[in-house]
Amino acid sequence: MTVEPLHQTALVWDQTFPATPTCGAWSTHLRALERMHASGYDAVSITVASDPNDTMEALRRIAQWRRFVAQNPNRYLLLTRAEHAEEARASGRLALGFHFQGTTPFGRDLGLVEAFYALGVRHALMAYNQKNHVGDGCHERTDAGLSRFGQDLVAEMQRVGMLVDVTHTGRRTAMDVFEVARAPVIFSHSNARALTDHERNIDDEMAQACAATGGVVGLNGIGIFLGEMAASTEALFTHLDYWVQLLGPRHVGIGLDSVSDIGALANSVEDQASKYPEGQGYDRTDVMKVSTPEQIPELSDRMLRAGYSEVDISLILGGNWLRLAREVWKDVPGC
DSSP states (O other): OOHHHHHHHSOOEEEEEOOSGGGOOHHHHHHHHHHHHHTTOOEEEEEEEETTOOHHHHHHHHHHHHHHHHHOTTTEEEOOSHHHHHHHHHHTOEEEEEEEESSGGGTTOTHHHHHHHHTTEEEEESOSSSOOSSOOBTTOSOOOOOOHHHHHHHHHHHHHTOEEEOTTBOHHHHHHHHHHOSSOEEBSSOOBTTTSOOTTSBOHHHHHHHHHTTOOEEEOOBHHHHTOTTOOHHHHHHHHHHHHHHHOGGGEEEOOOOOSOHHHHHHHHHHOTTTSOTTSSGGGTTTOOBOOTTHHHHHHHHHHHTTOOHHHHHIIIIIHHHHHHHHHOOOOTTO
16 A cells, blocks of 8 residues: 555644744734644644643633634634544544643642533643642653642543543653553654653653553654754654654554744743753754654555554554553543
8 A cells, every 4th residue: 555545544643732822923823723634633632731821711711722622613623532543534623632741721720620621621731841739740850759739630631531641751750650540542753862862751660660551652843852953754653662662553643742932932941941951952942843643654564664554553643542542531421
């Protein structure tokens, strides 16, 4: 099979689109969604809030996105059930899901987990680079591990059906999560530290512990995490193939983290030095590129040329995220 027929049958699901003010203007994000749709995407999860955003900020952004989807029913639908991704593919639309990159929108109120789940939030990172009430981020000086509140939060998220995500999270905190988890845990957008020694990337033991829960590691498309500023398709494949050889194709997915506006991100990096510390390459946004939706067909072709089976490619492109949605997400009346 060639890549074109494969993309006509395989469901494509990207687990990370950082559509926040930090990464671009609203109009820029909407243009990015159009490009995703044109590139064969069927489902994408949108960052609606991140640390240190509070509850009200998260609510405002969710309301904005829900209103947008309601106003454009011929092009988009909300992704709150696994079958919505399949419905989007069948109808030629794009399914939009929500997630948090961090847990500050919950504050210290476990009751908000179910409330945000009812509004469409289907996964949340434990911490974004820095320490919060749950644990440490990957750029903290310390590595203190999961807090008691964090343990309770993991339990509540898994009770309601919200996926626990340990991307951007400190090593010990992530490993603690795997220990207490009773359902699959994910790295929505993380690359191999064995290939690119960056604090944001994860080591083999972390990835294997994730897979042991039944979880999935999503491929990140940002140049500094790929170890190649150009963010080429070959660099993407190198990290993807590393994960496939280590974990197997049932535990690898796509989470490109496609930033809509690198210039906007550069301003954020400059203003938030504690979140994006020196020496990690974040200041190189003038030369850094981010993988684009248009590279997904190229990546599929590269997998075909490497001898990947059509079944395995379909799992990686979106089938694995679909499986987790079926296994973990729970129905909520009205959603």
